[in-house]
Amino acid sequence: xxxxxxxxxxxxxxxxxxxxxxxxxxxxxxxxxxxxxxxxxxxxxxxxxxxxxxxxxxxxxxxxxxxxxxxxxxxxxxxxxxxxxxxxxxxxxxxxxxxxxxxxxxxxxxxxxxxxxxxxxxxxxxxxxxxxxxxxxxxxxxxxxxxxxxxxxxxxxxxxxxxxxxxxxxxxxxxxxxxxxxxxxxxxxxxxxxxxxxxxxxxxxxxxxxxxxxxxxxxxxx
Amino acid sequence: xxxxxxxxxxxxxxxxxxxxxxxxxxxxxxxxxxxxxxxxxxxxxxxxxxxxxxxxxxxxxxxxxxxxxxxxxxxxxxxxxxxxxxxxxxxxxxxxxxxxxxxxxxxxxxxxxxxxxxxxxxxxxxxxxxxxxxxxxxxxxxxxxxxxxxxxxxxxxxxxxxxxxxxxxxxxxxxxxxxxxxxxxxxxxxxxxxxxxxxxxxxxxxxxxxxxxxxxxxxxxxxxxxxxxxxxxxxxxxxxxxxxxxxxxxxxxxxxxxxxxxxxxxxxxxxxxxxxxxxxxxxxxxxxxxxxxxxxxxxxxxxxxxxxxxxxxxxxxxxxxxxxxxxxxxxxxxxxxxxxxxxxxxxxxxxxxxxxxxxxxxxxxxxxxxxxxxxxxxxxxxxxxxxxxxxxxxxxxx
Numbered sequence: 001x002x003x004x005x006x007x008x009x010x011x012x013x014x015x016x017x018x019x020x021x022x023x024x025x026x027x028x029x030x031x032x033x034x035x036x037x038x039x040x041x042x043x044x045x046x047x048x049x050x051x052x053x054x055x056x057x058x059x060x061x062x063x064x065x066x067x068x069x070x071x072x073x074x075x076x077x078x079x080x081x082x083x084x085x086x087x088x089x090x091x092x093x094x095x096x097x098x099x100x101x102x103x104x105x106x107x108x109x110x111x112x113x114x115x116x117x118x119x120x121x122x123x124x125x126x127x128x129x130x131x132x133x134x135x136x137x138x139x140x141x142x143x144x145x146x147x148x149x150x151x152x153x154x155x156x157x158x159x160x161x162x163x164x165x166x167x168x169x170x171x172x173x174x175x176x177x178x179x180x181x182x183x184x185x186x187x188x189x190x191x192x193x194x195x196x197x198x199x200x201x202x203x204x205x206x207x208x209x210x211x212x213x214x215x216x217x218x219x220x221x222x
Numbered sequence: 223x224x225x226x227x228x229x230x231x232x233x234x235x236x237x238x239x240x241x242x243x244x245x246x247x248x249x250x251x252x253x254x255x256x257x258x259x260x261x262x263x264x265x266x267x268x269x270x271x272x273x274x275x276x277x278x279x280x281x282x283x284x285x286x287x288x289x290x291x292x293x294x295x296x297x298x299x300x301x302x303x304x305x306x307x308x309x310x311x312x313x314x315x316x317x318x319x320x321x322x323x324x325x326x327x328x329x330x331x332x333x334x335x336x337x338x339x340x341x342x343x344x345x346x347x348x349x350x351x352x353x354x355x356x357x358x359x360x361x362x363x364x365x366x367x368x369x370x371x372x373x374x375x376x377x378x379x380x381x382x383x384x385x386x387x388x389x390x391x392x393x394x395x396x397x398x399x400x401x402x403x404x405x406x407x408x409x410x411x412x413x414x415x416x417x418x419x420x421x422x423x424x425x426x427x428x429x430x431x432x433x434x435x436x437x438x439x440x441x442x443x444x445x446x447x448x449x450x451x452x453x454x455x456x457x458x459x460x461x462x463x464x465x466x467x468x469x470x471x472x473x474x475x476x477x478x479x480x481x482x483x484x485x486x487x488x489x490x491x492x493x494x495x496x497x498x499x500x501x502x503x504x505x506x507x508x509x510x511x512x513x514x515x516x517x518x519x520x521x522x523x524x525x526x527x528x529x530x531x532x533x534x535x536x537x538x539x540x541x542x543x544x545x546x547x548x549x550x551x552x553x554x555x556x557x558x559x560x561x562x563x564x565x566x567x568x569x570x571x572x573x574x575x576x577x578x579x580x581x582x583x584x585x586x587x588x589x590x591x592x593x594x595x596x597x598x599x600x601x602x603x604x605x606x607x608x609x610x611x612x613x614x615x616x617x618x619x620x
Binding site: 016019084109 | 458
């Protein structure tokens with residue numbers, strides 16, 4: 001079954017372009033479009049997509065607000081924020097609001113399609129390096145206010161898994177590194193998300209950075 | 223503390239003080255001459271020197287008030303005292319000197335020469351004495367002074383006093399030099415009012431720059447995103463869907479053209495700014511008639527333009543210019559401009575029939591709004607009744 005995608009952008013030229021790019025992938029399918037953050041909620045309700053490609057800057061209701069609205073729905077879709085520039089303060093706000101990742105509008109079509117697949121599968125992080133950089137630049141701002149009780153409840157193994165998640169490792173890679181089965185890793189990841197009260201991988205990693213559990217400096221990107 | 227004794231800064235400041243003393247010399251010579259001519263020297267003898275010194279200080283102050291000594295003093299204070307002196311804004315430095323600035327320069331000049339004179343005198347008196355005192359055990363007193371016999375009672379008395387005096391002189395110099403260096407920025411740098419004006423100017427420039435950055439970010443970034451996405455899409459359906467490819471190519475062409483127009487405009491503003499800061503004075507409302515004539519707009523200007531403060535006048539001119547340019551570029555019919563100067567505020571309206579209302583309110587509107595808000599006014603722009611309006615209202619008094 002193809003991955004169902006909804007595109008929300010106030011510029012119709014961006015929408016039609018993204019639609020063509022997504023629709024030409026055999027395993028992806030655009031099931032709806034919205035020209036505004038307010039319009040995206042009813043579209044998602046009726047089309048039940050797996051992933052929403054969400055423009056950040058939209059008139060009336062912007063992408064961050066719309067992300068919050070979507071994630072309040074029962075069985076919400078994954079949200080990927082789409083922006084023009086990657087130094088956008090909006091990106092981080094959107095990630096904190098619950099978006100699973102972000103994409104630049106200038107991404108290559110193949111990368112764009114791949115990003116949708118990664119987010120839909122939820123088994124590794126989209127742009128770990130960029131999230132690390134964003135989190136690093138904001139760590140001091142949030143660190144003091146983010147004491148996360150769940151972090152103390154992690155077992156040693158789960159803490160290892162969280163660190164590897166923050167490095168951007170996929171479940172398969174974590175399994176190889178810790179010499180355990182893929183199913184075991186899946187269970188660990190599930191436990192980490194549950195203990196941190198995180199919706200997905202991205203949220204868990206942001207929590208890990210902001211609480212100082214993982215310091216961006218100690219991690220080596222692949 | 224030791225660093226004061228051996229540090230380079232102390233000796234540079236010493237040089238500055240001695241320079242002050244040297245500059246004072248002509249005044250003292252003139253003063254002594256007048257004293258000699260009037261026969262005062264015979265009457266007061268040795269006590270004449272301090273009197274002459276005090277008597278020439280008003281003359282020094284007068285010179286500071288009249289002659290352009292500021293440049294010299296700023297150079298000396300910067301290079302010798304090591305004082306951080308902010309440059310005056312270009313228009314103050316090149317134009318006529320205000321009396322406030324003259325007074326502050328004169329105060330500094332008098333302070334430098336007065337204190338420098340005293341310190342140079344002390345240096346001239348102390349150094350030979352120190353040499354004599356240190357050599358006392360081997361040479362004997364070259365002149366008869368009561369202290370010499372006292373010092374000769376023990377052989378190390380002379381050298382000890384000599385070294386102590388020298389050290390004391392260095393510390394005194396360091397202290398006086400530091401005090402001078404501290405007062406230099408206040409007397410030679412911009413006054414508080416000028417500082418405020420400088421700051422305002424900097425804020426204004428910053429606002430313009432931010433406006434331009436946002437404009438580039440919004441318009442060019444947006445257009446290039448459309449180009450990238452549409453080109454990517456076109457490449458994907460090249461073989462299957464010629465209609466979609468044609469539409470994508472059209473969109474790419476249109477977006478790129480719009481981006482170039484925006485770029486043209488933003489670069490134009492940047493160039494204009496550069497010109498304004500280097501040579502040509504920024505245009506004001508006094509130039510509005512020429513602008514209106516050049517664009518062929520119908521203008522209605524009421525009130526006395528001369529009562530508008532320069533800062534406001536420049537800004538309103540620039541906004542009128544940008545609005546007229548936009549109206550000509552994007553509008554479809556005759557442009558009307560109305561400027562009314564009232565007692566305490568002014569109002570500007572520019573309107574034109576708009577064929578196609580731009581979807582995004584780019585076109586420098588954000589920058590204009592920002593600048594008007596900075597000056598404490600209200601700004602409004604947008605479509606109304608088939609026309610595009612730009613209107614603003616600015617207070618003329620704080």
